[in-house]
Amino acid sequence: MTSGGVATGRLAVRHRLAERGIDRQLWLLLPALAFIGVLFLYPFLYGLGLSFQPAEGGFLASYQAFFTDPYQVGTVWNTLRLALPAALINVLAAVPIAHRMRGRFRGKRVLTTLLVVPITLGTVLTAQGLLNYLGPTGWFNRILLSTGLVDDPVRLTNNYWGVLFSLVITGFPFAFLLILAYLSGIDPTLERAAATLGADWRQRFRRITLPLLAPGLATTFCLTFVLAFSVFPSAILVGNPAGETRVISIAAYQAAYERFDFSLASAIAMVMAAVELGVIALVLLWRSTLYKGSTGGKG
Amino acid sequence: MSGLLETPTRPVPPSERHAQGAPRHRLVASPAAWLVWGAVVFFFVNLAGIVGSVLVSSFGTRWFGTWLPEGFTTDWYGSAWEDFNLLQVVLVTLQVSLLVVLLSVLIGAPAAYVLARRAFPGKRLLMLLFLLPVLMPPITYGIPLATVLYKYGLAGSVSGVVIANLVPSVPFVILTMTPFIEQINPTIESAARMCGASTRALFSRILAPLLVPGILAAAIIVLVRTVGMFELTFLTAGPTSQTLVVKLFTAMSAAGIRAQQGVDAMAVIYTTTMLVLLVVALRYVNPTQLVARVREAPED
Structure with missing residues (x-):
């Protein structure tokens, strides 16, 4: 009797949970959840804890060491100075090109593939290519010199510009693909309706396409910013890793693997995460003020 | 033009x-x-x-x-192959990427299924949690993760590299496969249930065949990302568990010791590999479809 009562009680609980969307099928989430917990959350919190346990000094000593050393704090500015323009260039360059690519024309598939190909180059080939091509004796400078445009070779590698070019080359394909997808999700009849009402292409773009595209632009900006913000290999290879392109990931890496100060390294990693998430939060905050309804398209 | x-x-x-x-x-x-x-x-x-x-x-x-x-x-290719011990590096790269693909699909696909089909309390929070590893720069969680892996003696081996690379890959599989699963008509599942299929039969006989394109898409993207992933592998790899990108980077940053052309040859080998992968990927994956997930993904 009692066991029957327990069983019906358990059944009732299960039934009530199922009504709220909780049942045994949710166990399928467990592997992924456990995985993220053990391999992402735990190390992250461990690092957070480690950053408050410096080898010497108070619990904030690692952060103090970072924020009082101008050479270290400067890395935040160095990183933002690279990542923000790179993300902006990628998004702004991708919009007109993707806009042109909306219609159907011969060779569209080939052109799309060509624009996406830089993904395969990887940071190292890009770095090597930039050093070869833009270097003082590279083809680019040879052309400039032989046409008489400049008298001395332009210095474009081993400084800020080399890293910026590398970020644009590797980030552009992603921005382009995303924006092409967003644009093809906008119903073209909306623009045609505006054209019927006498709007020229400038007005159509400003009043119709841009407002519908803006949320997509914000998302694309965030994703390319994430890519550019974690710049590490190219800052070392084509940049000037001791000077103007000493980005924050280099500072974190050096603290961990050259000075073996894991507390400082974790503190720098946390600062890095905070700065990046701060920028993303700002962009998403702005995005939340935008129209987010249907774009009327297939997307 | x-x-x-x-x-x-x-x-x-x-x-x-x-x-x-x-x-x-x-x-x-x-x-x-x-x-x-x-x-x-x-x-x-x-x-x-x-x-x-x-x-x-x-x-x-x-x-x-x-x-x-x-x-x-063409001598540089031969000497790069010898000097950098590329056969071993390529084998490690293959081993790591295939293991990462297999494990991330196994872990991610069931979660993607639940997220696509069900509504339950805390779903938003869970989505955010799965999104975080994709949004964060790899270095930020890579350094603490490498520290933890070193603590447990896992870093420096192939398994350590695989574990580190799984962290962004599993969320990526979830984010890629969720829209695929949403496209499958749920009435098919209901029909199978009515005919008496158990959950296991439902997965193996109904869902798995329908999901093959989605699994392939996710697998190929994860493969391309893992082959190209530098930071996490760099932080966790030992001398015998370096992948092609890491080897390339170390060879190049130690430039001056060896001829530049050897590094160039290795970079060409790497890019050719990636190009083949990308062309295969574009055959199976429609980039527009790929991106649709990002639209609702971040924020509120």
Whole structure:
């Protein structure tokens, strides 16, 4: 009797949970959840804890060491100075090109593939290519010199510009693909309706396409910013890793693997995460003020 | 360039005309179009210069301050293969990426199924949790993760590299597969249930065959990402567990010891591998579909 009562009680609980969307099928989430917990959350919190346990000094000593050393704090500015323009260039360059690519024309598939190909180059080939091509004796400078445009070779590698070019080359394909997808999700009849009402292409773009595209632009900006913000290999290879392109990931890496100060390294990693998430939060905050309804398209 | 192709001198095939609705007739491309295509051409010319200079250099003998190298040779490929022990590196790269693909699909696909089909309390929070590893720069969680892996003696081995690479891959599989699963009509599952299929039969006989394209898409993207993933592998790899990218980076940052052309040759090998992967990927994956997930993904 009692066991029957327990069983019906358990059944009732299960039934009530199922009504709220909780049942045994949710166990399928467990592997992924456990995985993220053990391999992402735990190390992250461990690092957070480690950053408050410096080898010497108070619990904030690692952060103090970072924020009082101008050479270290400067890395935040160095990183933002690279990542923000790179993300902006990628998004702004991708919009007109993707806009042109909306219609159907011969060779569209080939052109799309060509624009996406830089993904395969990887940071190292890009770095090597930039050093070869833009270097003082590279083809680019040879052309400039032989046409008489400049008298001395332009210095474009081993400084800020080399890293910026590398970020644009590797980030552009992603921005382009995303924006092409967003644009093809906008119903073209909306623009045609505006054209019927006498709007020229400038007005159509400003009043119709841009407002519908803006949320997509914000998302694309965030994703390319994430890519550019974690710049590490190219800052070392084509940049000037001791000077103007000493980005924050280099500072974190050096603290961990050259000075073996894991507390400082974790503190720098946390600062890095905070700065990046701060920028993303700002962009998403702005995005939340935008129209987010249907774009009327297939997307 | 291609803006000119919109001119009506070329007859538009009926199928194309139908699909587009009203074909656009424009005799001359507008100045804006010229500007855009000009910029694209400029980008490609420079890109060709960048790739071409590496390619030429990897086949060149001596190249100092001239337009082209003095002579051409294929020796660098052979010596790079020997010097950098590339056979082992390529084998490790293959091993790591295949393991990462397999494990991330096994872990991610069931979660993607639940997230696509069900509504439950805390779903938003869970989505955010799965999104975080994709949004964070790899270095930020890579350094603490490497520290933890070193603590448990896992770093420096192939398994450590696989574990580290799984962290962004599992969320990626979830984010890619969720829209795929949403496209499958749930009434098919209900019908199978009505015919008495158990959950296991439902997965193996109904869902798995329907999901093959989605699994392939996710697997290929994860493969491309893992082969190209530098930071996490760099932080966790030991001397015998380096993948191609990491080997390439260490070879290049230690430049001066070896000839530049050997590194060029290795970079060409790497890019060719990635190019093959990407072409295969584009056959199975529609980029537009890929991106649709990002739309709702972040924030509120």
